[in-house]
Amino acid sequence: MKLILSFSVPLIFGLLFQQLYSMVDTIIVGHYLGVDALASVGATGSINFLINGFCIGVCSGFAIPIAQEFGAGNERNMRKFVANSVWLATFFAAVMTIVVVLLCRTILQMMRTPENIIDGSYMYIVIIFMGIPVTYLYNMTSAIIRSLGDSKTPVIFLTMAAILNIGLDLLCIIVFKWGVAGAAIATVTSQAAAGISCLLFMRKKFAILKMNREDWTRDRDFMAKLCKMGLPMGLQYSITAIGSVILQSSVNGIGSDAVAAVTAGSKLSLFLTCAYDAMGSTMATYGGQNIGAGKIDRVSQGLRSCVLIGAVYSAFALVIVLLFGKNMLLLFLDSSETAILGNALRFITTNVCFYFPLALVNIVRFLIQGMGYSVLAVFAGMFEMIARGIAGFILVPYFGFAAVGFANPLAWIFADAFLIPAYLYVHRDMERIITRRTIG
Secondary structure, three states: OHHHHHHHHHHHHHHHHHHHHHHHHHHHHHHHOOHHHHHHHHOOHHHHHHHHHHHHHHHHHHHHHHHHHHHHOOHHHHHHHHHHHHHHHHHHHHHHHHHHHHHHHHHHHHOOOOOOOHHHHHHHHHHHHHOHHHHHHHHHHHHHHHHOOOOOHHHHHHHHHHHHHHHHHHHHHHHOOOHHHHHHHHHHHHHHHHHHHHHHHHHHHOHHHOOOOOOOOOOHHHHHHHHHHHHHHHHHHHHHHHHHHHHHHHHHHHOHHHHHHHHHHHHHHHHHOHHHHHHHHHHHHHHHHHHHOOOHHHHHHHHHHHHHHHHHHHHHHHHHHHHHHHHHHOOOOOOOOHHHHHHHHHHHHHHHOOHHHHHHHHHHHHHHHHOOOHHHHHHHHHHHHHHHHHHHHHHHHHHHHHHHHHHHHHHHHHHHHHHHHHHHHHHHHHHHHHHHHHHO
């Protein structure tokens, strides 16, 4: 538990600062540009998660073979995995940027984005998607640094980037009057600064990453293994996000006030759930390094410790929302917007009551991925997609906004129903593999 906490706590702060990017955007947009502008940004949340989630998942998956080779002490293969992951990330970034920028408005129209906010939504999200290369840059470099056992340095650079983002938001929105476009420009610029900082640090700090020409040679076998790990993790995020897109479309059909309420509640929820994202990233690295070292018993010990941490934090988050939830939502909304504020509070309260199932989703899913079974995570994402699809197609149209808050909890419970048996299978299979390897 001490090891997991020492690795995950810096990650939590890093993710908190990463969420600060979008929270500051939302706070400044909501207070200085109004409810329609807030809804414009919020209406892009699910499609943003769909695309950027894929980027994050791919980079996290690429880091797993790096962590495994680092745990096994094989520096040569580790460097080759790093080099080939750079080639792949560059290719994915170029293709995705071109495709999604061209399709942005079409996707927003398919999601039934209200007419009074669709232009603002398009302006915001197209700039965010033009920054896909810097999303890959930061997430790839920070994932490599973490896979080598350093979870603190990316936090430092994210802290600096978050401060930069606040300054740029105020400059672009209040001084330059660029509206929601200014919020997007500030976000992309800040993330670029964090990514470049990680790259420069990585090149200077880690002698084991000093590359020669042979290391940079593109290798089909290495790329195939990276894709085997990275693509399922990216698809897991995207499949999960498809359910969010369906749900967002249903919320869009209710109206821009409902979109604003979900936006405010979701921003607060994302801030509170950073701890679970950190636990997931920790267990992916922990699982990869221990499987690389052939220590299957430590995997189970780590799982038990992390689940206990998740349970304690879930109770803490519930208390925080019950006591301070309304005041925290006032960061994004004006107190005069009583109906929107009430719906946002109902949304976040319903979600936080089910945070422990979310803790299990992140801990177990990322541990399975770290152990090398990334494909199983895709199935977990499909269960989440099905649950959100049920909520979006059936529950929300029938029950209205009251059903929106139950969509995420339903998705988490569906995913856990698959992941817990899946972990038991993976653990038994790895025991057999490691036993055969030891005997051989």
